[in-house]
Amino acid sequence: MKKLSLMLAVMLIVTLFAGSALADWTPTKPITIMNYVKAGGGMDIATRKFAELAAKYTDATIIVDNKTGAGGLTCADYILSQPADGYLVFATTVSYVDTVLSNEEDVSNYIWGFEWIDDIMADPYCVIVKKDSDWTLDALIADAQAEEQIWAGPAAGGSKHIAAIQFCNALGMEITWLPKDGGPDAMMAVLSDQAVASCGNPGDVEGRELRHLVIATKEKLATYPDVPNFAELGHPELDELSMWRGYAVKAGTPAEFIEWWQDLCQKVTEDPEWIEFFNSKSIVVHNKTSEEFLAELKGDMAAHLEVLKGADLVSADYTIE
Amino acid sequence: MGEIFSYLGAGFANLLNVTTLLLVLMGVCVGILGGAIPGISPSMAVALLLPMTYKMDPTQAIIMLMGIYIGANYGGSITAVSINTPGTPSAAVTAFDGYPMAKSGRAGEAMGISLWASTFGGLIGTLILIFFSIPLASVAIRFWPSEYFALCIMGLTTVATLGGKEWQKALSMVLFGLMLNTIGKDPMYSINRFIWGSTALYDGIPMVPILIGLFALGELFSNLEKYDPKEVKFEKVSYKLPKMSYYWKLKWSILRSGLLGCVIGVFPGAGGTIASFLAYDVEKRFSKEPEQFGHGAPAGVAAAEASNSGSVGGAMVPLLSLGIPGSSTAAVLIGALMIHNLTPGPELFTKNPELVYTLFASMFVAHVIMAAVGVLGSNLWVRVTSIPKTILYPLIFVFSILGSYAVEKNIVHVVFCLIFGLIGWMLKKYKYPAAPVVLGVVLGKLMETNFSQIPVVGKGSWAGLYNRPLTIVLFLISIAAIAWPMIQERLQKRKANKA
Numbered sequence: 145m146k147k148l149s150l151m152l153a154v155m156l157i158v159t160l161f162a163g164s165a166l167a168d169w170t171p172t173k174p175i176t177i178m179n180y181v182k183a184g185g186g187m188d189i190a191t192r193k194f195a196e197l198a199a200k201y202t203d204a205t206i207i208v209d210n211k212t213g214a215g216g217l218t219c220a221d222y223i224l225s226q227p228a229d230g231y232l233v234f235a236t237t238v239s240y241v242d243t244v245l246s247n248e249e250d251v252s253n254y255i256w257g258f259e260w261i262d263d264i265m266a267d268p269y270c271v272i273v274k275k276d277s278d279w280t281l282d283a284l285i286a287d288a289q290a291e292e293q294i295w296a297g298p299a300a301g302g303s304k305h306i307a308a309i310q311f312c313n314a315l316g317m318e319i320t321w322l323p324k325d326g327g328p329d330a331m332m333a334v335l336s337d338q339a340v341a342s343c344g345n346p347g348d349v350e351g352r353e354l355r356h357l358v359i360a361t362k363e364k365l366a367t368y369p370d371v372p373n374f375a376e377l378g379h380p381e382l383d384e385l386s387m388w389r390g391y392a393v394k395a396g397t398p399a400e401f402i403e404w405w406q407d408l409c410q411k412v413t414e415d416p417e418w419i420e421f422f423n424s425k426s427i428v429v430h431n432k433t434s435e436e437f438l439a440e441l442k443g444d445m446a447a448h449l450e451v452l453k454g455a456d457l458v459s460a461d462y463t464i465e
Numbered sequence: 466m467g468e469i470f471s472y473l474g475a476g477f478a479n480l481l482n483v484t485t486l487l488l489v490l491m492g493v494c495v496g497i498l499g500g501a502i503p504g505i506s507p508s509m510a511v512a513l514l515l516p517m518t519y520k521m522d523p524t525q526a527i528i529m530l531m532g533i534y535i536g537a538n539y540g541g542s543i544t545a546v547s548i549n550t551p552g553t554p555s556a557a558v559t560a561f562d563g564y565p566m567a568k569s570g571r572a573g574e575a576m577g578i579s580l581w582a583s584t585f586g587g588l589i590g591t592l593i594l595i596f597f598s599i600p601l602a603s604v605a606i607r608f609w610p611s612e613y614f615a616l617c618i619m620g621l622t623t624v625a626t627l628g629g630k631e632w633q634k635a636l637s638m639v640l641f642g643l644m645l646n647t648i649g650k651d652p653m654y655s656i657n658r659f660i661w662g663s664t665a666l667y668d669g670i671p672m673v674p675i676l677i678g679l680f681a682l683g684e685l686f687s688n689l690e691k692y693d694p695k696e697v698k699f700e701k702v703s704y705k706l707p708k709m710s711y712y713w714k715l716k717w718s719i720l721r722s723g724l725l726g727c728v729i730g731v732f733p734g735a736g737g738t739i740a741s742f743l744a745y746d747v748e749k750r751f752s753k754e755p756e757q758f759g760h761g762a763p764a765g766v767a768a769a770e771a772s773n774s775g776s777v778g779g780a781m782v783p784l785l786s787l788g789i790p791g792s793s794t795a796a797v798l799i800g801a802l803m804i805h806n807l808t809p810g811p812e813l814f815t816k817n818p819e820l821v822y823t824l825f826a827s828m829f830v831a832h833v834i835m836a837a838v839g840v841l842g843s844n845l846w847v848r849v850t851s852i853p854k855t856i857l858y859p860l861i862f863v864f865s866i867l868g869s870y871a872v873e874k875n876i877v878h879v880v881f882c883l884i885f886g887l888i889g890w891m892l893k894k895y896k897y898p899a900a901p902v903v904l905g906v907v908l909g910k911l912m913e914t915n916f917s918q919i920p921v922v923g924k925g926s927w928a929g930l931y932n933r934p935l936t937i938v939l940f941l942i943s944i945a946a947i948a949w950p951m952i953q954e955r956l957q958k959r960k961a962n963k964a
Contacts, residue, residue, distance in 0.1 A: 183512035184800020192516055192804075208516065213873045214667035221664060246655060247667070292924050300655045322921050323653060325734060325914070328796065332733060332789045336606045338922045347803075351788035351810025424806060457655070 169400035171231070174205035177391070178223060179235045180216035187389050190265060190422075191235045197418055201411045215243030217254065224257050228394040230401030234258060237389045238444055239303045245449055246301035248462045255464075258392035260441050261402050262409040263432040265422055266386035267345045269307040270359040270371075274334055275349075281315075281357045281377060284341060288317035296322040296333035296342045301457040304330075307360075307385055308343035309451045314379050345387060346426035359426075360385050367426045386428070390437060406433050469595065476822030480830055485525055489827055492529040493834045496536020497842070501544050501552045503677050504868025507537035508793040515801055523805035524820045528827035530801055534794050535831045538737065538774050539583035539839065546575045546766070547849040548861055550681035550868075554672050555773035557903045558741035560680055561627075562758060562765030569761055572847045577706035578766045580839035582719050584832050586771025589723030590730065590778025591828040594785075601731045601779075602786035604935075608732055610915035610922055611929035615939035616732070617912035620739050620904065622946040623746035627900045629759070635901045638892070642905015643912070645670055652914035653921075665877035674869040674882035675906055679899040681865045682882065683889020685858055690890075692854065706843055718748050718764040719771040726772030730779020736792050737773035737780075738907045744772035746946070759898075778828070784809055785821065 177195065179188045188210060195206040211219040216236065223234050236258075244254045273279040287293055297304040300323045312319055322339050324330040331348055333339045342348070346359055346368060356371045362383045364373055374382035391409070393402065412418055413431040422429045432440060445464055452458040480486060492514075499510030511533050518526035541553030546563035559579055566575035593601070608616075621639065628635020648659045649669030660666035712719075722744035729740035748768035749758045758765050780791030788810025790796035799809045807813065813821050852860070869882035892899050919929045930936060 182797070183515045184797045184804075189800065189804055192519060196519065210512075211874055213875060214664040217664040217667065218873060218875060247657065294922065294924070299650070300653065302655075320921060320924075322918060323655070325652075326796075328789050328799070329733060332606075332783075332787070335787060335789070336609065338609055338918075350803075351808035351812045353787075353811075421806075425803070 169404050170202075171204040171401075171404070173231060174207050175231050175233060176207045176209050177233045177235050178219055179208065179210045180212060180219035180240060181210065181235075182212055183210055186267065187235050187237055190389055193418065193421060194264070194412055197412045197415050198408055200415070202408055215247075216240035217243060217247070217249065220254055220257075223394055224253065226394065228396035228398075230393055230397045230405070232394070233405070234392040234394075235389070236260075236392050237303075238387055241441065241445060242301070242303045242306060242448055245445065245464070246452055246457055248458050251445075251464045255441075255445070257395055259395050259397060259402065259434075260390065260392045260437050261434055262406055263388045263390035263430070263437040263440060264409060264413055265390075265430065266388045266428045267347070268359050268361045268365070268426070268428060269304070269311075269343060269385055269387060270346050270348075271311065271357040272331070272334060272342045272344050272349055272354050273340065273357055274337075275353045275355045279341070279357060281372075284357065285315050285317050287340070288312070288319055293317070293319050293341075294322050294339040295319045296324050296330040296339035297344070298326055298330060299323050301452060301455075303387055304343045306448050306451050307387075309455055310385060310447070311343065311360075311382060313451075313454075314382055361428060363428075365426050365428075366423060388440065390432075402434075409433075472818055472822040473595070473826060475819065476824070476826030477829075479524070479819065479823040480528075480826050485528065485827075486830070488525050488529040489532045489831050490834050490838075492532020493536040493831050493838060496533035496538075497540035497543070497835070497838060498536075499533065500537035500540020500542075500556075501846075502540075502868060502871075503544060503550050503552050503681065503864055504673050504871035505537075506553050506673065506793075507534050507541075508797050509872075510534075510537045511794050511797045511801075515797060515804075518801060519804055523802075523807055524823050526801060526805060527798065527820065527824055528831075530798055531824060531827055532831045532834070534777055534798070535587055535774070535828065536835055536838075537794075538587070538777055539580065539770070539835055541773075542579035542583065542766075542770055543576070543846050544849075544864075545680075546579055547572060547846065548681065548857070549684045550861065550864065551676055553737075553773075554676055554903075554907070555737035555741045555776075556769070557676055557680065557738070557900070558745050558769035558773075559766055561745065561769070561900055562760070562762045563769075564684075565759070565761035566763070566766065567850050571761065572850045573705045573843070574707050574711075574763065575761075575766055576843040576847050578712070578715065578763050579770045580706075580836065580843060581712045582715070582722070582767040582770035583774040584836045584839070585719045586723035586726060587774035587777055587832045587835075588829065589720065589771070590727040590775035591825065591832070592778075593724070593727045593775075594778035594781050594828075595825050598782045598786050601728070601782045605731045605733070605783050605791075606787065607935060609929060609933065609936075610918035611933050611936040612939060613732070613734065613911060613915035614919060614930075615936045615943070616729075616735060616739075617908045617915065619939055619943045619946070620742055620908045621912075622943045623742050624901050624904060625947065625950070626746040626749045626755075626758070627898055627904065629756075631896075631898075634897045638897055638899070638901035639905040642902040642907075643909045645675070645902075645906055646909030646913060652910065653917045663877070665875060669910070670881055670906075671872050671878060672906060673872045674878045675885050676903060677865045677868050678882040678885025678887075679889035679892070679902060681861055682886025683893055683899060685861050685865075686886060686890035687893040688854070689858065690894075692858075706840065715763060715767045718751075718767045721747060721751070722768040722771035723775035726775025727779040729772070730776030730791055731782045733783055733789055733791050734911055737776035738903075739911075740772040740776045740779075741769045742904055742907070744768040750946075750949075785813060786811060788812075 181187050330342045499505040541556030542559040545551040545556040545560035549564040551557040563575040624639045725744045726740040745768045748764045749755045780795045783789040783791045784795045802809045869878045923929045
């Protein structure tokens with residue numbers, strides 16, 4: 145009995161110490177958030193704003209760096225080659241996941257080599273047409289059913305192409321994808337009538353003679369209250385699709401770092417300045433941690449792979465099991 | 466028109482404070498330095514300093530970044546002239562004649578031309594941006610894949626100029642450059658080609674390691690082959706910049722090239738490098754001494770620099786008129802505007818006219834500052850050519866390695882650079898021109914992408930190649946560019962026979 149009491153006491157002390165260690169853990173050196181996009185890109189802006197606001201809640205130094213190339217694979221390779229100590233955080237997006245899938249890369253390395261710890265925002269997908277055009281979504285669907293319709297967007301097999309196919313599959317239409325060198329070029333293709341529409345993000349119309357036909361969000365954006373979502377058009381499932389952005393660390397990173405980082409993400413994503421900054425850019429701010437994020441990731445991977453296989457963009461024998 | 470002048474006046478007034486002027490000065494200096502470092506392109510230089518501007522006033526942030534953009538376009542010529550290492554892709558054309566001038570002891574002259582051609586070319590671009598952005602943007606919006614393809618064909622016709630009498634060698638080299646573009650993802654279906662499972666090849670071989678390898682290392686290896694340690698010979702180098710009157714004879718070259726650079730810059734995806742090649746070609750055709758080109762022709766340097774600086778104003782046209790960046794650097798500027806909650810595009814003129822016209826005014830001031838810094842600095846950096854070879858050669862090697870690594874912080878790019886260094890050396894040894902390789906690489910992706918998109922936008926039809934007026938005009942110019950020298954030669958022969 146004495147032995148048991150002693151063991152229980154030791155366990156309690158260890159647990160308490162461990163608990164306090166988790167709660168009190170603080171970084172001892174600067175943390176680098178590594179972007180796979182160029183400076184000025186969507187995730188880069190998010191990360192730099194994050195680092196700026198994080199300074200309100202921690203004394204830790206957060207450095208933002210960029211390592212571009214191969215749609216994020218170069219950055220991932222670099223992070224995977226470094227120690228799993230938490231001092232190197234991967235600023236990632238669903239586009240990176242789609243790069244892994246569309247290139248039929250090894251998911252055990254490029255996806256499960258990471259722990260997906262925080263999804264901090266979603267840039268909704270939307271359908272964009274010229275401002276002075278007469279298009280309605282119904283007219284667009286009818287036109288695509290009657291004849292070949294061209295949509296412009298970034299690379300074939302990328303996130304926006306996948307989302308466009310998901311939209312079209314659900315709406316019973318078929319389109320031809322005109323791949324352009326990034327979002328702005330795709331918008332130029334719509335402006336110059338090379339394409340009828342584009343699958344983009346709400347911010348893509350800003351400052352351009354373009355407008356949205358529909359924005360895929362469960363709750364309508366305050367910036368575009370008059371633009372319908374898919375639920376209003378009878379396809380609520382399409383409002384679930386989003387271009388998320390978040391953070392991952394190398395698998396094996398100590399739990400105390402992950403807990404500390406998630407706590408920091410919670411504080412930053414609740415900061416009014418953060419919410420105001422991104423809401424004004426038509427971006428939905430949220431904070432999905434490990435389990436919720438993982439479920440989203442797995443769901444997206446399965447759905448996107450199906451789309452890619454359906455469009456013959458990856459081989460039928462490629463699996464992610 | 467009067468409204469433009471009054472806004473512009475207000476823009477200049479906004480610049481008249483020490484902080485703002487210092488920011489323009491800082492931007493220009495950082496830009497020149499960044500541009501001069503091989504591997505740091507203008508877009509990288511702007512992106513590197515972008516985070517610094519997050520906390521700044523939006524107008525001050527944008528004018529500083531614009532100063533970097535302007536400075537970097539000129540900075541690229543410094544190392545191109547002094548050590549045959551183009552600091553930026555567009556400066557590769559500057560090296561064609563700038564370096565031979567420096568080698569023959571005319572470094573000061575070449576530096577002076579590159580400085581003043583950049584300054585005036587940039588000012589021409591700025592003026593066009595302010596007064597003609599709306600009509601130019603309406604042309605840009607008419608450019609479909611068939612027009613881009615025809616523009617690339619026009620670019621390819623310059624290979625005849627680059628090759629001269631040895632056009633077969635130039636043609637084989639441009640084909641080599643075009644073939645290099647087949648490495649990496651295909652632009653239509655994102656199929657990986659010739660990547661052998663390496664993620665480093667997904668995006669193809671980047672331009673900068675190719676440039677540094679072919680030009681800097683190629684020249685270095687060639688010099689090392691001939692190097693004799695006993696030979697201590699210093700070439701007589703003229704450090705002095707020519708008097709202002711000297712540049713007057715280049716006025717038409719600068720004007721033509723500045724205009725051409727600005728117009729090409731308007732088309733997103735085309736950019737300063739293609740503009741430089743085209744302007745160089747035009748100047749060689751206009752020249753009374755075309756045989757001098759490639760061996761130290763002042764008009765060659767002027768054309769390259771005036772056009773790439775002119776393209777800066779051009780690249781800002783679609784950004785301000787359509788909200789579409791005209792170059793990769795303009796794309797970074799869009800990011801900068803968005804960080805400050807400003808919307809690029811025509812709305813800027815209505816919602817933030819103060820910012821737009823202060824930006825325009827700052828472009829004038831930045832060019833003046835660039836000229837001043839250039840005059841002061843040229844005397845210094847022209848002396849690079851007098852550094853003993855035992856120090857200069859290792860320095861070039863180190864800069865080449867660092868420059869190629871800097872692009873994506875990727876060691877594989879250093880390997881590319883070394884491979885292209887060996888290729889550059891071989892090309893020199895067997896007297897094959899390296900410039901057409903660059904032309905092929907610059908045009909390759911644009912050409913392939915747009916060629917394969919012609920039937921897509923034509924819904925299965927290739928009619929875009931012959932039923933779009935702009936495409937036809939561009940094709941006719943290309944045909945004339947090829948045919949005219951042949952006709953000229955025949956006419957001369959006929960004249961000679963008659964005589």
